[in-house]
Amino acid sequence: MTLRERLSNDHLVRNSLFLMLSTWTMGLFGFVFWLLAAHLCSSVSIGQATTVISAMSVIAYVSDLGLSQTLIRVLPTSRDANAEINTALVLSSGLAMLIAVGYLVVVPSITPNVEFLRAHLINAVAFVLLNGCAAANLLTDSVFIAHRRAYYNFLVDGVVQGVTKVVLLGGFLAFSAFGIFASTGLASGMAVVASLVFLVWRVGYHPSLRIDIAVFLRTLRFSLANYVGNVFQILPLLVLPVIVVSGDGPRRAAYFFIAFNLANLIYAVPFGMSSSMLAEGSHESADLGALARRAAKILLPLTVGIAIVVVVAAHWALLVYGPSYSANATTPLIVLAAALPIVGLNNFGQILLKLRGQLTSLVLLNLASFVTIVALAEMWSSSGLTLIAVAWALGNLVAGVIAVASLLRPAKARSATGARAATDRGRALAMGR
Numbered sequence: 181m182t183l184r185e186r187l188s189n190d191h192l193v194r195n196s197l198f199l200m201l202s203t204w205t206m207g208l209f210g211f212v213f214w215l216l217a218a219h220l221c222s223s224v225s226i227g228q229a230t231t232v233i234s235a236m237s238v239i240a241y242v243s244d245l246g247l248s249q250t251l252i253r254v255l256p257t258s259r260d261a262n263a264e265i266n267t268a269l270v271l272s273s274g275l276a277m278l279i280a281v282g283y284l285v286v287v288p289s290i291t292p293n294v295e296f297l298r299a300h301l302i303n304a305v306a307f308v309l310l311n312g313c314a315a316a317n318l319l320t321d322s323v324f325i326a327h328r329r330a331y332y333n334f335l336v337d338g339v340v341q342g343v344t345k346v347v348l349l350g351g352f353l354a355f356s357a358f359g360i361f362a363s364t365g366l367a368s369g370m371a372v373v374a375s376l377v378f379l380v381w382r383v384g385y386h387p388s389l390r391i392d393i394a395v396f397l398r399t400l401r402f403s404l405a406n407y408v409g410n411v412f413q414i415l416p417l418l419v420l421p422v423i424v425v426s427g428d429g430p431r432r433a434a435y436f437f438i439a440f441n442l443a444n445l446i447y448a449v450p451f452g453m454s455s456s457m458l459a460e461g462s463h464e465s466a467d468l469g470a471l472a473r474r475a476a477k478i479l480l481p482l483t484v485g486i487a488i489v490v491v492v493a494a495h496w497a498l499l500v501y502g503p504s505y506s507a508n509a510t511t512p513l514i515v516l517a518a519a520l521p522i523v524g525l526n527n528f529g530q531i532l533l534k535l536r537g538q539l540t541s542l543v544l545l546n547l548a549s550f551v552t553i554v555a556l557a558e559m560w561s562s563s564g565l566t567l568i569a570v571a572w573a574l575g576n577l578v579a580g581v582i583a584v585a586s587l588l589r590p591a592k593a594r595s596a597t598g599a600r601a602a603t604d605r606g607r608a609l610a611m612g613r
Contacts (some may be wrong), residue, residue, distance in 0.1 A: 190588035191328045192475065194454035198330035202338040203448030203596035207441075210344025211500075212350055214438060217360055218501045221351055223434045228293045229360035231305075231421045235283060235294075238418035240314035246406030248322040249534065250399045252455065256462045257325035262385060263392040268319050270391050276315035280308040280574035294357050303358055310365030313372050317341075323383065325459050332378050341371040409530070412543075412550035416575065418553050420568060424559050432508070436565050438501055439509040443516035446486050453479050454531045461535040468507055476528065476542035481497035483524040490517035511568040519573035526576045529583025541586035549579035582601065 217226055247268040258264050284304055288295045297307050309559045317337075321432035324332045352359030379385035396403075424433045457475050461468055490497075494513040498506040526549070553575030560567035 187222075192453075192456050192460045192471065193478070195325060195328055195330040195459060196452045196478075197612055198334050199325070199452030199455055200448045202330070202334040203452065204445060205334060205338030206342050207445035207448070209338075209346055210441060213346050214441065215361070215501060216346070216349055218438075218505065221356065221360060223504075225357045225360065227432075227434040228296065228357035230433060232294050232297065232357070233364050234417055234421045234437070235287070236280075236307075236311055236314050236361075236412050239279045239283065239311050240318055241414040243272050243311075243315045244318055244407070244410060245272055245275065246328040246403035246408075247272055248318045248412060248533070249406040249410075249458065250403045251319060251322040252326045252458045253402060253462045253534070254399055255323065255462060256459065260392075260395065262388070263390075264565060265319070265323055265379075265385060265396045266388045266390055267392045267395050269599055270389055271396070272315045272319055273312040277308050277312040280311035284308070288511070296356070297412045299358075306362060306365065310362075310369060313365065313369040316372045317368050317375065320372060322455075323379060323385070324375075325455050326462075327593055328459065329382065330456070332375070332382070336371050336374045336378065340374045341367045344370045364478055365437075376503045394522065401539065402534075405542055406534070408543045409546040412546035416553040416557075416572065420557055420572070423554075423557050424568060432565060434458065435489050435505060436568060438498070438505055438513060439513040439565070439569070442497060442513055443519075445519050446483075446490055446517060447523055449482055449486060449520070450479060450527040453524075455605055456516040457528075457531045458534060468532070472528075472532060479528060480521070483521040487517050487520040490514075490520075501590065512565040515566060515569035517571060519569075519576060522573060522576045522580055525580035526583065529580055529587060532587055533583060536587070538586055545582035545586070548582060549575040552578045558606055 214226075217229075220221055221229075245268075251264060251268055254264060255261055259399055261563075268451070284297055284307060297303050321333050321337065345363050348363040348366055349360070352363050355362065356575050376385075376387060380387065421433050421437065424436050453475055457471060460466055461471055491514050494517065495510045498509050498513060501509075526545075530542060533539070533545075553571050556571035556574060557568050561573060
């Protein structure tokens, strides 16, 4: 059997590879984008823009309502996919725009560095609308994953969004921090348009603004657990830039953002594998034990190997952005890269908890991780960026340990047959059936 034939039959690996490729392609264009920004814009403008871009990412995830994970979980066996997708898109995008309005009202008064969002009406309107697009983009990505068509994630997020972002930057340089943000936000909007075209054309999706309450209620428990967990998982991405800006100013926030951006390129490995695991584990014929063992055998050596390479190359990678970035962000990047196996453990454990219906543990571990990261970051905020990165790593370690403990605890009292039955009951409970 050829490699191509093996990949066509191995949905776990193929979906994972395309998700990783999507993230890496986005990272490549992101690298070009931030490289141009670093050389064409002041570090102050970059620091201001990164704070707002981080906020947009957080708003998108918070307004997700856990529905992106729910779509991956339910679409493989759904009898009403259009209702599932339409309900998720309308609810999530609407909430994102509502939260964006609240952000505009409150945050600029607390952090003057983002006051440029309220400098003109068009800035404020664009911020609200683009937040809605960012939320929709998360959900369309999940639809492709659920349908085992992650190569569209590569086309939409990697190519369309990446190219658009770089091209727009040149046209928006005159708008400083807002121009950097607008380039990123409009690229997300283009990705949504491309996704909808592919969904209609290739998946048979029929768009509608109708919300099906019955569909939402049927998956409410699973969505709610994912939502609460995601909020605590994503909030550090909003809080950490604010902590850095408040303690060291926007210039230091720019250094941390670049380091974290590079780290996210390698975090694509566990993120991609975890999303693919959730999709595969949601099919009726899935053997969760075999699926977990196969994923672990791939994930562990891959994350350790990549972490070693990035730790060694961190200094030279950051030199491309300029000497100041290498001087200030190398050690934080080393810490974030070394945390890759820990991030992998965290994501791997959370997916298994979702598949087994252990939703209380899912919420608790994300809460514990959030408290750890934010408390330590605030405590160490005046001690430099490296300890902020350490706080991130320790928060993920806490979550990973809790996930493993939760997964092992019920397994002690179950036989092989009983374990399978309990897993099936957990699935049914998670889906609200």
